[in-house]
Amino acid sequence: MENINNIYEILLKKFGPQGWWPLSKGRMQTRHHSGPPKDDHDRWEIIVGAILTQNTAWTNVEKAIENLNRAKLLSIDKIRKVPVKNIAGLIRPAGYYNQKAERLKIVAEYFSKHFKKRTIPSREELLKVKGIGPETADSILLYTFEQPYFVVDAYTRRVFSRLGLINKDADYEEIQKFFMENLPKNKDTIKMYKEYHALIVELAKRNCRTKPICDLCLMKCSK
Ligand code: SF4
Structure with a gap:
C-alpha cells in the first residue's frame, strides 16, 4: 500500500497541478488560476x-x-x-x-x-x-488566508478509506490529523495541502465515484 506522500506524487504526476482555488476573475474562467489569491x-x-x-x-x-x-x-x-x-x-x-x-x-x-x-x-x-x-x-x-490546515471532505473520506489508510467512520479532526501529521512540514506545505485536496477531488470525480471505476484507476486498492 502506498503512503500518503507517494499517493500525492502519483496523483500530481497523473493529473498535473490543479491550481485551486478556481476563481472567476469577473468572468467564468473558473479553472487554472493558480497561486495565492491576489487581492x-x-x-x-x-x-x-x-x-x-x-x-x-x-x-x-x-x-x-x-x-x-x-x-x-x-x-x-x-x-x-x-x-x-x-x-x-x-x-x-x-x-x-x-x-x-x-x-x-x-x-x-x-x-x-x-x-x-x-x-x-x-x-x-x-x-x-x-x-x-x-x-x-x-x-x-x-x-x-494561506494557513496550513488540510481540508477534509466527503471525497477524502471515500478515497482514503477505500485505500485502507483511514477508517470510513473516523471523524473530521481525526482524518485531518492523519494528513497533517504525515505530510511534510516545510516551505511548500501550504501549496501541497492546496494541491492535494484538489487532486483527491479529481480522483474521486474521475474514478473513485460512489460506484468506483477501479479498472481505469491508477490506484491499486480495488476495494
Ligand atoms: S482503485 Fe477503485 S476504490 Fe481505489 S481509489 Fe481507484 S477507484 Fe477508488
Missing part, C-alpha cells in the same frame, strides 16, 4: 465559494457565482448592503439558497472587519460563525 476580491470570492459549495456540486456554485458577477454583487460590501432575497434569487442554482444567502450576509459582516484590519481569524473563532463548519473553516483558512 481582497479573490479572497472574498473564495469565501463565497466555500459557503456556496456546501451540499452541492461545484458546477452549481459556478452558476451562482456567474449570477453574482453579472449582477455586480460579488463584493463583500455589496453583499452586506443588499437584501437577503436579492442574493437568494441569484444563488438559487447552488441550492439551499435562502439559508446560504443569510450565511453570505453573516460572513460578509464578519470578514469585512478582518479585511479592513488585515487580520486572519483563528480556526476556533471561525467555527463560532453561523454556517461555518470544519470543512468550510479549513477551506477558508487554507485557500483564502
